[in-house]
C-alpha cells in the first residue's frame with residue numbers, strides 16, 4: 001500500500017470505532033509501523049539479573065531484528081546488533097549464554113564484548129578492522145530494567161526517569177530476580193494483542209480468575225471507595241500515591257509513554273494469587289500489603305502489574321505482520337528462594353491462566369477481522385484506554 005493509500009485509509013477511520021481491516025493485514029502499513037514506532041521507541045529488553053556476570057548475554061528479538069545484550073565488564077552493558085559485519089550472518093545463535101568473545105559461526109570473525117572486531121582471517125593487507133565493529137543500539141538501565149532504542153538519535157529517556165523514579169523506589173526492582181519468564185506466541189497482528197491488554201471490558205466474561213480479585217474489572221466509579229482505602233494504606237507501607245498519566249503521547253513523544261497508578265484488589269485479596277493470600281516475600285522497602293496493585297506502562301508495548309510481593313511484566317512484540325509474542329516476566333525479591341519462600345506454580349498461576357485465555361480471544365478476534373464481512377465496531381466506556389491507543393496510532397501514522 002502506497003503512502004497516499006495509507007493516508008486515505010487514515011482519513012476514513014471513524015473516531016470511536018475499531019481500526020479498519022487493512023491496518024491489521026497490509027505489509028506496507030506494517031513497515032511504516034516499524035519505522036515510525038518500533039525503531040523510535042524505548043523497548044523493554046530484559047532485566048539486569050539476566051546478565052550479572054561478565055560475558056553473560058541474552059538476545060532481544062523483534063520483527064527482523066536481533067540484539068545481543070551483553071555485560072562487557074562490571075559497569076558496562078552493551079546492546080550489539082546480532083549481524084556480522086562480514087556478510088551479515090547472525091553471530092549469536094543461542095538465546096542466552098556466557099561468551100568471552102563473540103564468534104560468528106559462518107567464517108569465524110570474532111568480536112570483543114564491546115563489539116570491536118578482534119579477528120578476521122585471510123583478509124587483504126589493507127583491511128582495517130576498526131571499521132567493522134558490530135553496530136550498537138542505545139541502551140538504558142532504569143531500576144534494573146534494560147531498555148533499548150534503535151534510533152540513531154533517540155528521544156531522551158529523561159522524562160520517564162523523572163516521572164516514574166519516585167513511584168518505583170519502594171519496589172527496589174534492581175534487587176529482584178526473574179522467577180519465571182515465558183513467551184506466549186499469538187497468531188495475530190501485534191495491535192490486536194496490545195488492544196486486548198488495554199481494555200478490561202472482556203475481563204468478566206473471559207477472566208473469572210482475574211475478575212474475582214481485581215477492581216479493574218469493574219467501572220472506575222464503582223471502585224472509588226475501595227481506592228481511597230488503598231491509597232491511605234499505601235502511604236503507610238511506603239508506596240507512592242502519585243498517579244502519572246502520560247499514556248499514548250503525540251508524535252513528539254513517541255516511545256516515552258509512561259504511567260503509574262494504583263487500583264484496588266477486591267475483598268480478601270492482598271495480591272494476584274489464587275485465594276488472595278501473599279505469594280512471596282514483600283518487595284524492597286514495602287512494609288505490608290495495601291490491598292491494591294499498580295498498573296505501569298513504559299514505552300508503547302510494555303506494561304507492568306506491580307503487586308506488593310511480585311511484579312509481572314508484559315512485553316508485546318511484533319514478530320511478523322500476523323504474529324506477535326507476549327512475553328511475561330515474573331519478578332520477585334532477589335532473596336526469595338523458590339520452594340521455601342514462594343511456590344513457582346502459585347506465583348505464575350493467575351497470569352498464566354489469564355494469558356492463555358487472552359491468546360485464545362485475540363486469535364479469534366484476528367480470525368473475525370480477516371473476514372470479508374468485518375466492519376469496525378464502536379468502543380464502549382470500558383474501552384477508553386484502548387480507544388486512546390487507537391487514536392494515538394492513527395495520529396502517529398498520519
Ligand code: FES
Pocket residue numbers: 084085086087088089104105106107108109
Ligand atoms: Fe560472519 Fe562471515 S558472515 S564471518
Ligand code: FE
Pocket residue numbers: 196197202203206207354358
Ligand atoms: Fe485479558
